[in-house]
């Protein structure tokens with residue numbers, strides 16, 4: 101069939117592209133869509149690995165039939181129960197009533213909780229194998245590489261790792277599927293945006309899992325539930341994920357400001373100019389109200405410096421900046437050079453919250469910490485310039 105794609109003679113991608121959903125998890129913009137990847141292995145037994153979002157059930161079924169015709173699907177392996185991958189389970193059971201659903205203990209708890217399915221199940225433990233005839237599949241339980249039930253499935257014969265959400269990214273598959281079929285520039289950004297926003301919080305677990313995979317498996321191909329299949333250079337995406345999981349960064353600074361009437365913006369622009377004058381080539385300057393937070397977090401995951409400035413709003417920090425701070429605290433931000441500054445006109449509040457943030461995250465604070473009452477005067481702007489200079493020097497030293 102033309103609309104499924106061969107990974108190998110007996111392994112096919114039967115996933116779908118979603119260009120209709122605007123916000124992934126109702127949070128993260130999808131300007132270039134996303135794919136939900138499902139794979140079918142046609143051996144003596146037929147196994148399907150993960151399904152797709154409920155809206156695409158018919159497309160998935162027609163792709164499956166295009167490969168196996170009237171044969172049955174014997175096993176459905178669930179690496180991840182999030183509804184964008186488990187949405188078609190009920191439809192598949194209707195089409196293939198004898199199909200066995202394979203998952204770990206937690207998977208089955210989620211299967212019953214979400215879909216009321218308790219029959220046709222086969223529970224596996226870490227390291228268990230499933231014999232499909234000419235090949236065996238081995239299961240690796242990888243809790244919290246995104247959810248508690250997540251696992252990975254390794255095809256011993258073809259050395260393909262079906263990795264669940266790990267190694268996935270945003271961006272639909274526009275005709276291409278494999279890493280060697282595209283220019284990776286776009287994908288590198290969209291995969292990092294996916295990692296930093298969706299998986300970033302679980303970095304230490306991801307790192308441990310990668311260490312285990314590297315030591316136990318010889319991986320020829322990585323087939324994730326989102327985005328590209330890595331067949332030319334699976335090592336590339338493993339190393340990128342590992343780097344991000346440990347918050348290793350490149351030299352550069354992200355300056356983010358929250359402003360209503362522009363005073364805080366003036367301060368941010370002086371900091372940015374000073375960064376540039378002091379040799380920093382990668383500078384991102386964002387108005388926190390106007391740039392979606394997922395793109396800001398993506399850049400923060402890329403670079404080793406951050407400068408955050410905010411106006412005061414109702415005795416506290418400006419609400420969009422609070423959202424960013426909370427998001428970074430949740431992701432256990434560390435190893436960054438950090439600069440902060442605030443503005444107010446009577447009670448203050450923004451800088452207090454930024455100081456609380458500085459104490460929460462494991463980053464190196466760079467002096468001066470600046471606060472202005474009303475519009476920034478000459479002295480304040482001089483301090484902003486000083487902050488830019490000091491941050492520039494610190495990120496050059498601190499490039500990890």
Ligand SMILES: Cc1cc2nc3c(=O)[nH]c(=O)nc-3n(C[C@H](O)[C@H](O)[C@H](O)COP(=O)(O)O)c2cc1C
Nearest residue numbers: 360361362363364411412414415444445446447448
């Ligand atoms: C709606 C609103 C609420 C504010 N609430 C406070 C406040 O609670 N305490 C305070 O010290 N300043 C408050 N301010 C003043 C601003 O924080 C201050 O003027 C700041 O310099 C504005 O920066 P901006 O020009 O970057 O928006 C408020 C201003 C506005 C417009």
